Amino acid sequence: MQEKEISQAVIRRMPRYYRYLGELLDAGVERISSNDLSLRMNVTASQIRQDLNNFGGFGQQGYGYNVKYLYEEIGKILGLNQQHNIIVIGAGNLGQALANYVKFEKLGFMIIGLFDVNPALDGVTVRGIKIRMLDELEDFCRENKVDIAALTMPKEKADAIANRLVGLGIHAIWNFAHVDLELINKDVVVENVHLSDSLMQLSYNIVKNQRAKENSRQTD
Amino acid sequence: MQEKEISQAVIRRMPRYYRYLGELLDAGVERISSNDLSLRMNVTASQIRQDLNNFGGFGQQGYGYNVKYLYEEIGKILGLNQQHNIIVIGAGNLGQALANYVKFEKLGFMIIGLFDVNPALDGVTVRGIKIRMLDELEDFCRENKVDIAALTMPKEKADAIANRLVGLGIHAIWNFAHVDLELINKDVVVENVHLSDSLMQLSYNIVKNQRAKENSRQTD
DNA sequence: TAGATTGTTAATCGATTAACAATC
DNA sequence: TAGATTGTTAATCGATTAACAATC
Known part of the structure; x- marks a missing residue:
C-alpha cells in the first residue's frame, strides 16, 4: 500500500505549527480553533485544516484542537519522538x-x-x-x-x-x-x-525596495 | 508604473543559477543553451527560460546564452553589483x-x-x-x-x-x-x-524513509 | 437542541511544463 | 539558407482558498 506523498510545501510549514503550539502550551492554552491559530500565524484557517488533515483528523467539530495533543502528534510526525x-x-x-x-x-x-x-x-x-x-x-x-x-x-x-x-x-x-x-x-x-x-535573496529584496522607493519619488 | 511582482519561487532559484553560471565561467565555457543547463541543474529548460524572461531576454535564438553576460546580469538582479x-x-x-x-x-x-x-x-x-x-x-x-x-x-x-x-x-x-x-x-x-x-524537515524525511523501508519489507 | 468548528469537496489561483512561431 | 534555440503563448498540474455538510 503506497502512502500518498505529502508535498514538501506542507512539510516546510509543520515545524512552524509545532513552534506556535509549543508557545501556546507554555502559555497554558488548552484548546485552539483553526481560526484563532490562523490569526496568530498569519495564514488561512483553511490551510491549517488542510495541512493537518494530510496526517489525520486531530480536531473535533465544535471544539477545535487540543493544544497538547496536537503538539505531540506533530512532534511524532516530524520524528521528534525518537533520538x-x-x-x-x-x-x-x-x-x-x-x-x-x-x-x-x-x-x-x-x-x-x-x-x-x-x-x-x-x-x-x-x-x-x-x-x-x-x-x-x-x-x-x-x-x-x-x-x-x-x-x-x-x-x-x-x-x-x-x-x-x-x-x-x-x-x-x-x-x-x-x-x-x-x-x-x-x-x-x-x-x-x-x-x-539566503543572503542573496535578502539583497534582491533590498534592491527591489530601493527601486520601488525611487519610482514613487519620481511620480510624486 | 507598477513593476509586476516576481514570485519568491523564482527569486529562490536565482542564486542557484548564479552559482552554476559561475562554475561554467571558471571552467571557461563561453555559451550554454537552456537545455544543456537544464541537464546539469536537474530542472526543465522551460523553467530556466521562463525564470530568466521575468527579468529580460538575455539569450539569442540559435545561440543560447553567453555565460559571462548572463552571470553578470543575474548578479545585478540579485544586487551583487553594490556593496x-x-x-x-x-x-x-x-x-x-x-x-x-x-x-x-x-x-x-x-x-x-x-x-x-x-x-x-x-x-x-x-x-x-x-x-x-x-x-x-x-x-x-x-x-x-x-x-x-x-x-x-x-x-x-x-x-x-x-x-x-x-x-x-x-x-x-x-x-x-x-x-x-x-x-x-x-x-x-x-x-x-x-x-x-531545517533539522525537523530532515528528521521528517528520515522517518518517512524508515516507514517506507518497513512497508516494503512487509510486502516482500 | 443550537452554536461552533471540523473534515472534506469544489472552485480558484498560481506555478510549471509543453509547444511552437519568431529569429539569430 | 538550414538548423538551433530562444521568447512567449497555451495547456497542465498542483497548491491554496472558499464553501458547506457532518458532527461534536
Whole structure:
C-alpha cells in the first residue's frame, strides 16, 4: 500500500505549527480553533485544516484542537519522538556553533561527535564533545549509531566526504557546503542550508525596495 | 508604473543559477543553451527560460546564452553589483562563524561590526572586526552605513533589538533567532534562517524513509 | 437542541511544463 | 539558407482558498 506523498510545501510549514503550539502550551492554552491559530500565524484557517488533515483528523467539530495533543502528534510526525544522533564534519566556527546549540538537544538531536583535519584541534573539547581527526570516522561510525552528518567543511571536500558517509550507512546529510551533493545512494536524505543563497535573496529584496522607493519619488 | 511582482519561487532559484553560471565561467565555457543547463541543474529548460524572461531576454535564438553576460546580469538582479554592509548582533559562535565567512565578501557583503552584551568579549577582534558592546549601537549606526543586521542572539531579545535597528534606519534583517519578528516598519526586509526548522524537515524525511523501508519489507 | 468548528469537496489561483512561431 | 534555440503563448498540474455538510 503506497502512502500518498505529502508535498514538501506542507512539510516546510509543520515545524512552524509545532513552534506556535509549543508557545501556546507554555502559555497554558488548552484548546485552539483553526481560526484563532490562523490569526496568530498569519495564514488561512483553511490551510491549517488542510495541512493537518494530510496526517489525520486531530480536531473535533465544535471544539477545535487540543493544544497538547496536537503538539505531540506533530512532534511524532516530524520524528521528534525518537533520538537522532548527529556528527559534525568540520569543527570550524560553524561546526562549533552547531555543537553549542542546546536547543537541538531539546528536540532530540544529539551531537555526539566533531571531526576535522586540523591537528591543532585534535582532542579539543566543545561542550563536552571531543574533536576527532577525520581518519577516525570509520571506527567511530562502527562503534556509534550515527543518523545525521552535518557538513560544514569547504565545498571542495564535501562531495567526497558525503559519499564516504553514505558508505558508512548514514541516513541523512545536513549540508552547509555551498554545492549540490551528488550522492551514490538516492535513499539518503539531504537538507541544504545555503547561507549565501539566503543572503542573496535578502539583497534582491533590498534592491527591489530601493527601486520601488525611487519610482514613487519620481511620480510624486 | 507598477513593476509586476516576481514570485519568491523564482527569486529562490536565482542564486542557484548564479552559482552554476559561475562554475561554467571558471571552467571557461563561453555559451550554454537552456537545455544543456537544464541537464546539469536537474530542472526543465522551460523553467530556466521562463525564470530568466521575468527579468529580460538575455539569450539569442540559435545561440543560447553567453555565460559571462548572463552571470553578470543575474548578479545585478540579485544586487551583487553594490556593496552591502552587515553588522552582526550576538558575537557567540554563530556570529563569529558569520564574521569568518570569507565567501560573503566575495559577493559584496562586508561584515563591519560585531555586537554583544557580554563584557568579556568587549574589544575582542574576529578577523579584524572589533566586538563592541550593544550600547554603542546607536553611535555606530550614525557613523557607518549599515544595510543589513544579522541577528544571532537568543530569541527572547530578538524582537526588541530588531525594532531598535529598524528605528536606526536599517534596511534588512537576517534573522537566525527562532521567532517570527513583528516589525514596526513593513518596508524592512526580513530573511529567516531557522536551523531547527531545517533539522525537523530532515528528521521528517528520515522517518518517512524508515516507514517506507518497513512497508516494503512487509510486502516482500 | 443550537452554536461552533471540523473534515472534506469544489472552485480558484498560481506555478510549471509543453509547444511552437519568431529569429539569430 | 538550414538548423538551433530562444521568447512567449497555451495547456497542465498542483497548491491554496472558499464553501458547506457532518458532527461534536
